[in-house]
Amino acid sequence: MKKAVVIGGGVAGLATTALLLRDGYEVHLVEQNEQLGGRAGTIELDGFRWDTGPSWYLMPDAMSHFFQLCGTTIEEHLDLVPLEPAYRVIDEHNERVDVISDIDVMAELFESREPGAGAKLRAYIDSATKVYNLAVDGFLYTNFTNFIPYLSPGVLRLLPQLLASLSTSLKVKVNAQFRDAKLRQILSYPAVFLSSDPSTTPALYHLMSHTDLVQGVHYPRGGFTAFIKALISLIDDAVLHLGTPVTAITTNGRNATGVQVGSEFIDADIVVSCADQHHTETQLLPAALRTKPEKTWQHKQPGLSTVLVLAGVKGELPELLHHTLLFSSDWDDDFRTVFEGFHADFPASESIYISKTSATDTDVAPDGHENLFILVPVPADTSIGHGSAYGEESELVGRIAAAAIDQIGRWAGIDDFQERIVAQRTIGPADFADRYNSWSGGSIGPSHTLAQSAFFRGSNKSRKVDGLYYAGATTVPGVGVPMCLISAENVLKRLHGDKSVGPTQI
Structure with missing residues (x-):
């Protein structure tokens, strides 16, 4: 043996x-x-239980x-629960868009916001599905020790599309086809799952839209x-x-x-x-x-890090779904802050993610309470400090957490949000470095x-x-x-x- x-x-x-x-x-x-x-x-704290890492169940x-x-x-x-809607998008004006894992429904939504966008979305998703299947069949489960399979007719037929997708960015691909800012954000945000900025992520990764809009988003109970x-x-x-x-x-x-x-x-x-x-x-x-x-x-680019806020909230929060994304109109500025070091005095994105697992699991919070996992993208920089989950919270992590809580209350229309938080812990970039030896305190990977x-x-x-x-x-x-x-x-x-x-x- x-x-x-x-x-x-x-x-x-x-x-x-x-x-x-x-x-x-x-x-x-x-x-x-x-x-x-x-x-x-x-x-676990005071009857609440939070996952501290992955929360999107994709690529089933x-x-x-x-x-x-x-x-x-x-x-x-596992007991896998399909989430419908898959997630909600909220902006600073409290406009809400619910994303459904159904191309017909989403094509109608796109068309309602931008004439002609429905047909463009269908073509975009058709391309995403083809590239996703090609990636699974040829580029993920391999050590690249044999290049003969890449000379097959199927791959050669898609070669022009692949080269075009490698020579431009996801941001450029999306923006060339859609004008509506919210639609652009819905199709570009999956780059964050790749620890990436849409402006530097190859357009090839538009395949990510296949995972949430076609395969659907699930939650393991x-x-x-x-x-x-x-x-x-x-x-x-x-x-x-x-x-x-x-x-x-x-x-x-x-x-x-x-x-x-x-x-x-x-x-x-x-x-x-x-x-x-x-x-x-x-x-x-x-x-x-x-x-x-x-x-x-x-x-090399270490990717993004995060300040995580684990919050236990008294009362129900119908304004938030199991997955909710706050998308800032200063979208490009958010990515420059995270990936280019802008706003060093307060290096936090306003485009943040919230998981309310109590929407699907009843045992993660006491009766009459909600469980929130709040993810704020920040640069991969250990100087931002530690959170309170494993030790003493740094001043900057505390300020970033407080700003995120204030933002959620304002944008989602929850006026007394701060006052309703009864339990809270935070995790910062230095925690990722200390606990997982992550390069520069990155939270996801390069x-x-x-x-x-x-x-x-x-x-x-x-x-x-x-x-x-x-x-x-x-x-x-x-x-x-x-x-x-x-x-x-x-x-x-x-x-x-x-x-x-x-x-x-x-």
């Missing part, structure tokens, strides 16, 4: 452990925090495929806490090392031999680091064995710019250390829960010498 050490107990670490166990490995999973789940954690096909790969089904583990529990149920045979930071990846020449944890050594035939790749490369490896030394990160997408994002295998592999949001194929599951499968493909593209046949 071969032995593997997996570093990091987040989604990618749990998924990698599950697949390696099923493949016959003895697996030691090492996690520096006391709980598994990584960013997909949970906090990728989710289902992973559990089938593990010999089970998603339905055996129990939240992503339930999803993490489902993953944990797949790794009963793993040896867990919790509260155990890895201090070094050990080597013999160019071969990985295990990991150092304090004064102890865990030997292994292979090491899979699901930790932040910047941390892995610059802190866990000796300088001579770093594929990506510090200097190679200087011109942006999906052209230079950081597909095979440009890097390899999931070290070029200098044999037996060292990478999985998670900071490597291929990218950020988000589904991508982390796919990254685990790609490690298994790499180990098997499987050069196929597309999901593993089950």
